[in-house]
Amino acid sequence: MTDIRVDSVSKRYGKHVVLDDINFRIKSGEVVAIIGPSGSGKSTLLRCINYLEPPNSGIIAVGDLQMDCEARPANTDLDRLRRTVGMVFQSFNLFPHLTVLRNVSLAQERVLKRPRKEADERSMELLRRVGLADKSEQYPSRCSGGQQQRIAIARALALDPKAMLFDEPTSALDPELGLEVLTVMRELAETGMTMIVVTHEMRFAENVSDRVIVMADGRIIEHGESAAIMRSPQTARTQQFLHAVRDR
Amino acid sequence: MAGNFWSILAGVPLTIALTFLAFAVGAIFGFPIWMMRMAKTRPVRLTATGFILAFRSIPPIVWLFLIFFGVGSGDISLSPFISAVIGMGLITAANMAEIYRGAYAGLDIGQTEAATALGIRTYHRFRDVIVPQMLRTALPSAVTFAIGLLKDTSIASLIGVQEVAFQVNALAQRTFTGFDIYVIAALIYVAISLPFAVIARWADLTLRLRVAR
Numbered sequence: 001m002t003d004i005r006v007d008s009v010s011k012r013y014g015k016h017v018v019l020d021d022i023n024f025r026i027k028s029g030e031v032v033a034i035i036g037p038s039g040s041g042k043s044t045l046l047r048c049i050n051y052l053e054p055p056n057s058g059i060i061a062v063g064d065l066q067m068d069c070e071a072r073p074a075n076t077d078l079d080r081l082r083r084t085v086g087m088v089f090q091s092f093n094l095f096p097h098l099t100v101l102r103n104v105s106l107a108q109e110r111v112l113k114r115p116r117k118e119a120d121e122r123s124m125e126l127l128r129r130v131g132l133a134d135k136s137e138q139y140p141s142r143c144s145g146g147q148q149q150r151i152a153i154a155r156a157l158a159l160d161p162k163a164m165l166f167d168e169p170t171s172a173l174d175p176e177l178g179l180e181v182l183t184v185m186r187e188l189a190e191t192g193m194t195m196i197v198v199t200h201e202m203r204f205a206e207n208v209s210d211r212v213i214v215m216a217d218g219r220i221i222e223h224g225e226s227a228a229i230m231r232s233p234q235t236a237r238t239q240q241f242l243h244a245v246r247d248r
Numbered sequence: 249m250a251g252n253f254w255s256i257l258a259g260v261p262l263t264i265a266l267t268f269l270a271f272a273v274g275a276i277f278g279f280p281i282w283m284m285r286m287a288k289t290r291p292v293r294l295t296a297t298g299f300i301l302a303f304r305s306i307p308p309i310v311w312l313f314l315i316f317f318g319v320g321s322g323d324i325s326l327s328p329f330i331s332a333v334i335g336m337g338l339i340t341a342a343n344m345a346e347i348y349r350g351a352y353a354g355l356d357i358g359q360t361e362a363a364t365a366l367g368i369r370t371y372h373r374f375r376d377v378i379v380p381q382m383l384r385t386a387l388p389s390a391v392t393f394a395i396g397l398l399k400d401t402s403i404a405s406l407i408g409v410q411e412v413a414f415q416v417n418a419l420a421q422r423t424f425t426g427f428d429i430y431v432i433a434a435l436i437y438v439a440i441s442l443p444f445a446v447i448a449r450w451a452d453l454t455l456r457l458r459v460a461r
Contacts, residue, residue, distance in 0.1 A: 050365055052361055052364060052365055075369075078367075079367050079369075082364070082365060082366065082367035083367050086365075087365040089358060089361070089362065089365075091356075091358055093356070093358035093359060093361065093362035094362075095359065095362070095363075095377055095381075096381065097380045097381050097384070106366070106368070106376060106377075107366035107367060107368055110368050110369075110372045110376065111366065111367045111368060152362075155366070156365075156366070159366065159367065
């Protein structure tokens with residue numbers, strides 16, 4: 001079981017408080033969407049969970065691995081954390097000098113120490129799963145944004161993570177290309193993957209995720225079952241935000 | 249006249265060897281200096297900064313004299329050629345360190361983040377992700393520097409390396425003809441630079457296709 005627990009996590013840049021006492025738990029297999037206005041700390045929260053941005057205080061626990069944010073993290077813990085939690089970025093961040101196949105294989109060889117042949121086989125399997133097996137020998141620059149993001153998902157899945165973090169995975173894509181990424185994510189959710197998705201895709205938040213967390217000004221202002229929050233938000237700030245998003 | 253031409257041409261192999269070796273020394277030693285330049289420890293960083301400052305601001309001719317007459321005349325004896333390779337090599341290293349620094353600064357931070365999020369540790373992050381991309385960005389500036397280096401090797405004639413400029417000088421003094429001989433020398437330098445520039449341009453274009461931004 002790989003539950004995720006975030007206990008009174010705070011993050012500051014100098015005096016500026018970006019995350020203020022964040023608390024939540026996610027059960028294994030749950031899909032949680034984090035929504036909220038820009039600058040509310042959604043992405044920072046996600047990046048704190050895999051220590052891309054080390055929090056200043058609190059506890060992050062993934063499965064039986066527990067990170068005390070005030071202590072200097074041990075390298076072995078960081079390795080375990082990143083192997084357990086995969087991440088997908090808004091701007092894909094594929095390695096432009098490597099073929100699609102090598103993009104997916106690299107971490108398997110360097111982190112899991114899989115032999116190249118075995119890694120490449122596993123990569124092909126994952127590329128088939130995201131519908132891009134025919135692109136394996138291309139360079140990323142030859143792929144569309146939607147394809148690049150699906151490759152990035154395959155790359156993150158290659159370490160066999162127990163949970164996946166998505167940082168606005170469709171924000172850099174036009175609606176049609178975004179849809180093919182959302183489809184892959186929906187399929188992934190159906191396999192029982194634990195997922196935390198920072199997103200502006202309200203339909204995804206409502207239909208695919210089990211729960212929604214609403215953030216504003218570095219705090220969680222609302223948290224609950226997707227349908228309930230999306231249909232009858234309790235706080236005025238959430239109502240205002242959902243109106244703004246839907247009226248576009 | 250033809251005889252003159254051949255005697256100048258005799259300097260070409262040394263000019264090329266000196267350029268090539270100095271560049272190799274610089275491209276390799278530039279790496280540790282660049283890394284020291286980025287180090288978190290202040291003394292290490294200052295050492296690298298001092299090295300870069302010294303080798304970039306003191307003219308090559310002074311370095312060659314310092315190395316050849318200074319270091320090379322003590323217990324260790326250095327041939328003119330070796331002194332020139334060391335001097336020009338260290339100057340190149342200082343410049344390459346700066347070129348690497350620029351290339352690294354130009355890299356998208358997302359590349360580092362993606363590798364980190366995948367659990368790829370520092371050594372492999374640099375070897376497999378950062379450095380290959382840096383080398384591609386560094387290529388045009390490195391070639392520009394290499395062509396400058398080719399011309400600067402003429403300074404080695406002053407400590408007695410018998411390369412193109414040395415041959416030209418010797419010939420000019422022997423025959424009391426200046427202009428023609430120096431025109432030939434000029435053409436020889438152009439002829440050596442051209443293939444460099446062409447190959448670099450080709451490599452830059454091919455690599456850019458992959459690392460499209």
